[in-house]
Amino acid sequence: MLKHRLIPCVLLKDWQLVKSIQFGSFRTIGHPTATVRVYNARNVDELIVLDIDASLNNEPINTEIITDMANECFMPLTIGGGIKTIEDVYTVLGAGADKVSINSEAIKRPSFIKEIATIFGSQCVVCSIDIKKVDGKYRVFTKKEGLLDIDPLELAKEYEAQGAGEILLTSVDREGTTLGYDTELLKLFTHTVHIPIIINGGMGTPEHGLEALQNGADALAAAYIFHFTQFTPLMIKEALSKHRYPFRFI
Amino acid sequence: MSANIVIIDYGMGNLRSVQKAFEKVGFTATITRDHALIKEASHIVLPGVGAFGDAMKNLDSLGLSDLLHVEILEHKKPFLGICLGMQLIAEKSYEFGEHQGLGWIENAKVVRFEESSLKIPHVGWNEMNFHTPSVLFNGIPDHSNFYFVHSYYFEAPSTYAIGYCDYGKSFVCAIQKENIFATQFHPEKSQTHGLQIIKNFANLTKESLC
Numbered sequence: 310m311l312k313h314r315l316i317p318c319v320l321l322k323d324w325q326l327v328k329s330i331q332f333g334s335f336r337t338i339g340h341p342t343a344t345v346r347v348y349n350a351r352n353v354d355e356l357i358v359l360d361i362d363a364s365l366n367n368e369p370i371n372t373e374i375i376t377d378m379a380n381e382c383f384m385p386l387t388i389g390g391g392i393k394t395i396e397d398v399y400t401v402l403g404a405g406a407d408k409v410s411i412n413s414e415a416i417k418r419p420s421f422i423k424e425i426a427t428i429f430g431s432q433c434v435v436c437s438i439d440i441k442k443v444d445g446k447y448r449v450f451t452k453k454e455g456l457l458d459i460d461p462l463e464l465a466k467e468y469e470a471q472g473a474g475e476i477l478l479t480s481v482d483r484e485g486t487t488l489g490y491d492t493e494l495l496k497l498f499t500h501t502v503h504i505p506i507i508i509n510g511g512m513g514t515p516e517h518g519l520e521a522l523q524n525g526a527d528a529l530a531a532a533y534i535f536h537f538t539q540f541t542p543l544m545i546k547e548a549l550s551k552h553r554y555p556f557r558f559i
Numbered sequence: 560m561s562a563n564i565v566i567i568d569y570g571m572g573n574l575r576s577v578q579k580a581f582e583k584v585g586f587t588a589t590i591t592r593d594h595a596l597i598k599e600a601s602h603i604v605l606p607g608v609g610a611f612g613d614a615m616k617n618l619d620s621l622g623l624s625d626l627l628h629v630e631i632l633e634h635k636k637p638f639l640g641i642c643l644g645m646q647l648i649a650e651k652s653y654e655f656g657e658h659q660g661l662g663w664i665e666n667a668k669v670v671r672f673e674e675s676s677l678k679i680p681h682v683g684w685n686e687m688n689f690h691t692p693s694v695l696f697n698g699i700p701d702h703s704n705f706y707f708v709h710s711y712y713f714e715a716p717s718t719y720a721i722g723y724c725d726y727g728k729s730f731v732c733a734i735q736k737e738n739i740f741a742t743q744f745h746p747e748k749s750q751t752h753g754l755q756i757i758k759n760f761a762n763l764t765k766e767s768l769c
Contacts (some may be wrong), residue, residue: 311726312684312704352750354684380579385706385748405575407748428607429572432680432708474680474708505678527678557684557704559751 312557313549314354314528315518315542316369317535318477318509319344321360321390328532330485331437332452334351338536341374345381352559354540356384357410357477357507357530359437363391364413365452370397372404379405387435398425402433410477412437413451416459419467435507436468437477440494447494450481452526457540461494462501469502476502479529480510485533492524499525515540515548565586565600567627569617571643572608573747580747583757583765597728602761603627606747607643611652611669611711613703614643615660625659632663635738637763645734645741646713655710663739667715674727680710681726687744693721693735694767697759703752705744707732713743738768 319326319338326344327335338344341358348356358378362368370391379386388401389410400410414421415436425434440461441450449459465476478498480491490511498506508521509530518529534540546556564581566574568586574590579590588604589596597603607614607628618624620657631638640648649660652669660669673678684704689696710728722733732743740760746753 310686311681311707314683349750377576383580383583383748383750383754385708385745402573403575405573407573407576428609428613431710433608434680461717475682503678505680505682528683559704 312354312555313522313526314507315546315556316355316357316507316528316530317348317353317528317532318357318359319327319532321358321374321454322362322558324371324537326358328485328536332481334483336537337533342377342381349381349383349431352557354383354528354557355387356382357387357389357435359410360390364389365374367391370400372400375401375404375406389435391541393497395424396427398429402429407465408433408474410435410437412439413453413467416451416457416464418447419471422468422471422473426474431472431474435475435477436473438464439479439481440495441481442491447497461499465498465502469481473504475505475507477507477509479516483511484509486511487533487538488518489513490521490526492520493525495521495524513538515545518545519552519554520551522549522552562586562602563600564602564604564761565597566590566606567597567623568592569607569614569621569623571614571617571672572606572702574606575714576684577604577606577641580754580757581761584754584761586761592623594622594626596629597623597626600630601636601765602639602763603630604639604641605644605647606641606715607647608708611643611654611660612656612658614647614768618647627661631739635765635768637760637765637768638739639760640739641747642709642745643747645743646711648717648739648741649713652711660735664715664734664736665730667713669707669711670680670714671711672727677727680708682708685724685726685744687722687724687732689725690717690720693733694763695721695733695735695739695756695759698755705732705742705746705749705753707744709743738765
């Protein structure tokens with residue numbers, strides 16, 4: 310049986326891995342390679358690293374650090390941040406990543422998804438969508454441009470049609486809060502698209518993971534819970550398996 | 560004699576991931592498309608992600624299809640196909656049209672998952688159920704989890720199947736035909752058990768397989 314996945318999703322900033330709260334106030338998690346080594350030893354199912362120096366400050370993609378992390382990572386590694394061209398995809402995969410996560414460029418140019426999928430396959434393209442709720446309505450948000458007047462569900466449908474392999478769905482409002490995933494948002498997405506959805510933002514307890522699985526999440530992404538609570542990846546997986554959601558135990 | 564492993568570089572996929580998996584288990588592997596190096600190799604690995612048609616086109620235009628036929632089918636060097644590298648040894652694929660494969664496994668074809676309730680691609684960790692014992696599985700328990708990511712699967716008679724996986728249906732996820740090994744999953748991304756498969760392959764000798 311296909312297992313659900315538990316995926317640390319962390320940010321790369323100033324050569325450190327960090328965790329943000331509602332896309333601001335960064336807390337340092339640790340040195341990238343040391344942290345990846347720990348994740349690998351703890352048998353998390355995948356790893357997502359988003360380079361915010363590249364995405365926010367237009368710095369070149371940090372291939373040196375991606376290479377170092379990839380060398381420690383014997384599980385799937387997704388890298389995002391500042392990926393705008395097919396050359397960028399070659400660069401990131403060449404450094405050892407298995408998938409790329411794209412965000413701003415896909416909003417501007419959804420055909421970029423198809424370009425990547427044609428060359429590298431759909432499985433290589435994770436489309437990241439950041440969402441904020443304003444006056445009861447969900448809106449697409451980017452760190453650089455703020456709130457956009459785009460309906461997230463329409464965007465998700467377009468991404469699926471262009472050949473996206475997975476969607477990384479982040480609630481900006483919940484991110485780093487430990488208040489639980491936005492299951493209302495999740496439900497809208499799982500009813501709209503048929504590709505796997507990685508829900509992100511808000512997991513503070515295993516129960517939050519359970520709520521997301523009950524609402525159709527394929528994979529659970531998180532960061533805060535692994536670093537600033539008592540819960541380990543194993544404890545979370547064990548708790549969720551008790552509810553008959555299959556996870557991998559080596 | 561230590562293994563001289565080459566990873567075929569034909570412009571498709573995560574070659575570096577495969578290379579570092581060999582390094583992790585104590586072997587070196589060279590990424591190359593150079594015919595001379597491939598002829599000297601003791602072990603040949605064909606990884607790959609991407610589209611079947613493009614992959615065959617690249618193998619043909621680099622002269623690698625013919626070379627691999629000689630090295631694998633005649634010289635019987637241990638071969639490991641990974642993911643797309645497994646699919647390429649089928650006779651045919653139906654991914655975006657119909658394409659001829661390398662044709663090393665009779666009556667094997669690559670077809671798309673059709674069940675409408677399934678999410679495609681099949682992505683994540685899933686169990687491999689042993690079908691026939693194989694040296695590739697030394698030290699690995701039955702029903703271990705491996706990392707899969709694919710939208711098409713390998714449909715073949717059970718003759719050479721060594722492992723099956725369930726996703727809507729039971730499909731062949733690992734095969735062995737003499738010196739030819741292949742997995743639909745990514746051993747290089749499957750942590751401990753995956754690295755064990757890489758190690759088992761590197762430890763094979765041509766003599767032990769004939």
